[in-house]
Amino acid sequence: MYRKLRPIIVKEFRQIKRDRRVLSILTLVPAMLLLLNGYALNFDVRDIKMAVYDGENSSQSRELINSFLTAGYFEYTEHLTDYTQAQSLIDEGTVKLVLVIPPDFSRDIISGRQASIQLLVDGMDANAATTIIGYAQAVTQQYSQKIVLQNLSKIGRKSYIPINYEARIWYNPEMKSAKFLVPGLIAFILAITGVIATALSIVKEKERNTIEQIDVSPVKPLSLILGKMIPYALISLVAAALVLVAAYIMFDVTVKGSLLLLFFATLLFVCAALGQGLLVSTIADSQQVAFQIAAVVSMLPTMILSGFMFPIKSMPLFLQIISNITPAKFYLVIMRGIVLKGVGIEAFWQQLIYLLIFITVVVTISVKRFKQHTV
Amino acid sequence: MNPMKALELHSVFKSFGEITAVNDLSLTVDRGEMYALVGPDGSGKTTTIRMLCGIVKPTSGELRVLGFDVQKQKEEVKKRIGYLSQKFSLYGDLTIDENIEFFAEIHGVYDYKARRNELLEFTRLTPFRDRLAEKLSGGMKQKLALACTLIHTPEIIFLDEPTTGVDPVSRRDFWKVLAALLKTGITIIMTTPYLDEAERCSRVALMDNGNILMADTPANLKKVMNGEVVEIVCSDIRRSFALMKKHHSVKEVQAFGDRLNIVINSSVADMQQILVHLQENMITVNDWRVVKPSLENVFISLLTDRKKV
Structure with a gap:
């Protein structure tokens, strides 16, 4: 078997070596994508710019403002003298949050009535707004509790807060989105390079008609396909390793679980991506068309349907079903499991099996279609 | 069924949808012949050659190459034939040596070095062996393509318009190589638009509308004029x-x-x-x-x- 594959593998490596375009797609693009996406795709909500309109200017109101500022999430920018300024600040995007304290704030508290404050939040980025409201709520809640405790102790009652909770965040304690994104990025990069490179390399043979010479030789379609896939699989694996190293250097992402398992899962995913590229190559007849189809087939589903950026569970049902067409969805579960959680095979054997099925189906269809082109 | 015959075609039909490319074609070629298919564009020459190489399936009829059925014994046929297609494509990003090596190995020839040197000598390409194929002239490319088709020592070669687009000097060169080849006992089947080339063949078949109008030696053909x-x-x-x-x-x-x-x-x-x-x-x-x-x-x-x- 190896004897039959060897000439194709050797030839492929020689061509890759000489084709700067393919070589750069395979090596430089992954690193660039990681750099761009890793820094640009940041879901962390920190240093939220806030302005304050304090209508009262009492010690009580200043205490509330202070508890906002010491919470660690908010960055104080301006003290408003006029309530109407709030609107323009939010419109301009200078601040994400305006805290409005009414003139009778402390009076209400002291006299035992419920005091109200107003939060104006820029809702343009809905995710960020939700997070901001959450933070603000927590700060307000804490401050309210403090007041309750103070009041109770004034009337001489010993008091306590009935439930004290302590949240511990596992796997990504600093809640850095980079850690969550990097596994997804690796999948994304492998999908794009794998699908595009394979599709291009086979369509090139069609375009230049060299495929006909292989057709009249005793080489079987499966040998040709495997001979083409192996070099690209190897290069993709190297690219994946490079991305992991870069992720460690740039974003401090370390692999918690077994490297061997990670290698094995990545190999499967790479094969799935190459299989897709193969299928594309049986559809397209020119490199241009192949590039476009391959880009659409690999980029969009991996970006949108894999759970890379948008959680699959919050998608409408039919999209959840469609999301199964992208192998990245399954690889991501495995990746995040191994890299972030350090879990073993028992946590993702189903996904591994799915990838195996995906590869078998895609490669079988491709080989069939390959044979068919002999009309 | 005669293994002594290089080609045997019995009432072969091939249609692409509405168009009938090959229409009830029967033909026999002996071993060691240089046989030319000539005819206007669209007369079915290339389709016939492609069917013989197993790239295109006939709609009906029987094709035998060296006694093997092209449909049922494809692998046996593939081992023994060489095909130089109309726009034979070499890998432009591989050198002459690498191209020949690739075509040798995909034909299961791993001990190709001596034969490669011989073929390069024969086609006078030895000085350029490390040059990328895309940097060769048209005539050199064609000779390299021929060398690639010959590397596995086929018993029969199919040449589809091998000299189209090649300058006259290179064309003559190419024909010298073919003449020398013929002496080794190989069978050559070719199509050509140049009738002066066809005159050098042992037999010529005039094709039109997917069928052979007449097939004979050039001398006999001229008699029926x-x-x-x-x-x-x-x-x-x-x-x-x-x-x-x-x-x-x-x-x-x-x-x-x-x-x-x-x-x-x-x-x-x-x-x-x-x-x-x-x-x-x-x-x-x-x-x-x-x-x-x-x-x-x-x-x-x-x-x-x-x-x-």
Whole structure:
């Protein structure tokens, strides 16, 4: 078997070596994508710019403002003298949050009535707004509790807060989105390079008609396909390793679980991506068309349907079903499991099996279609 | 079923949808022959060759190459044939040596080095062996393509218009290589648009509309020519050409620089009348003689006869 594959593998490596375009797609693009996406795709909500309109200017109101500022999430920018300024600040995007304290704030508290404050939040980025409201709520809640405790102790009652909770965040304690994104990025990069490179390399043979010479030789379609896939699989694996190293250097992402398992899962995913590229190559007849189809087939589903950026569970049902067409969805579960959680095979054997099925189906269809082109 | 025959085709049909490319084609070629398929574009030459190589499946009929059924014993056939397609494609980003190595190995030849040197010598490509194929001239590319088709020592090679687009000097070079090859006992099947090339073949099949009009040695083909070819050296070639074209007893006219070639039924019966006609139109005829018909004359007369029917 190896004897039959060897000439194709050797030839492929020689061509890759000489084709700067393919070589750069395979090596430089992954690193660039990681750099761009890793820094640009940041879901962390920190240093939220806030302005304050304090209508009262009492010690009580200043205490509330202070508890906002010491919470660690908010960055104080301006003290408003006029309530109407709030609107323009939010419109301009200078601040994400305006805290409005009414003139009778402390009076209400002291006299035992419920005091109200107003939060104006820029809702343009809905995710960020939700997070901001959450933070603000927590700060307000804490401050309210403090007041309750103070009041109770004034009337001489010993008091306590009935439930004290302590949240511990596992796997990504600093809640850095980079850690969550990097596994997804690796999948994304492998999908794009794998699908595009394979599709291009086979369509090139069609375009230049060299495929006909292989057709009249005793080489079987499966040998040709495997001979083409192996070099690209190897290069993709190297690219994946490079991305992991870069992720460690740039974003401090370390692999918690077994490297061997990670290698094995990545190999499967790479094969799935190459299989897709193969299928594309049986559809397209020119490199241009192949590039476009391959880009659409690999980029969009991996970006949108894999759970890379948008959680699959919050998608409408039919999209959840469609999301199964992208192998990245399954690889991501495995990746995040191994890299972030350090879990073993028992946590993702189903996904591994799915990838195996995906590869078998895609490669079988491709080989069939390959044979068919002999009309 | 005769393994001594290089090719045997029995009533082969091939249609692509509505179009019938090959229509009831039967053909036998002996081993060691150099056999040419000639015919106008779309006459089914390339389709026939592609069917013989197993790239295209026939709609019906039987094709045997070296005694093996192309459909049922594809692998046996593939081992023994070489195919140089119309636009044979080499890997432009591989060197001459690497191209030959690749084609050797995909044909299961791993001990190719001696044969490669021999073929490079033979095609005089040795000095360029480390050059990328895309940097070669058209003629060199064609010779490299031939070397690639020959690396696994096939018993029969199919050449589809091997010299189209190659300069005359390289063409002659290429033919020298083919002639030398033929001495080694290989069978060569080729298509060509150049009838002077076809004349060098042992047998020629004239194809039209997916069928063979006639197949024989070039000498025999010329005998079946209906009528005679007369060469006329005269003044004002253009006007005489127009005159001859309209003349009722002239079946075919071709102009060559200072002379015309006309095809007529009989020089004895018609020539006098034609000369008079030319003179009446103020054309000076310097000389005329009956010449041997070329394959081109034969072919064109066969095609025009057929159209008239």
